[in-house]
Amino acid sequence: MSATTAGGEVVVRNAQGLHLRPATEFAKLAMATGCRVQVRTDAGDANGASVLELAMLGITQGVTLRITAEGPSAGDAVRRLIQLVESGFVV
Template identity: 35%
Template sequence: MVSKELVLTNAQGFHMRPASVFATAMGKYSCDVTIKFNGNQYNAKSLLNIIAACIKCGSDIEIVCDGADENEALAEATQLIESGLGE
């Protein structure tokens, strides 16, 4: 298991489009990918779970990857979030 704490920096937070980009990207990995936010855990491969989390700009989140390709998944998750999810 690997994890990393990040700050969501895109201005609109995890709304529909960036949440879709993130869930689609994480869906190609076989490992479990979880977003920890405000004491809760959300499946990062589920668009609805990400949107339900209501993660706003400036929020501290933790990405946790557990499985065979966990390092690759965490690297891509980090890159996506640090780049503002394309916004």
């Protein structure tokens, strides 16, 4: 499988936003995809596999995340991450 780049946007729906626990779920999934995942908001950029960087963006409900992934099956990785955010971080 060749390395690809993909991107997508999603709005955080759950009331708490990206608190540490949701951020952990996000980072775990980002890590599991095997892709380099980057998250961008109006507040700045974060490595999608870093709970700390995600948390430091202070993402609350209603914030739009622009997710990019680089690596094997990047499109699939972005789709799964968006799904996780849309589900309200239920795993």
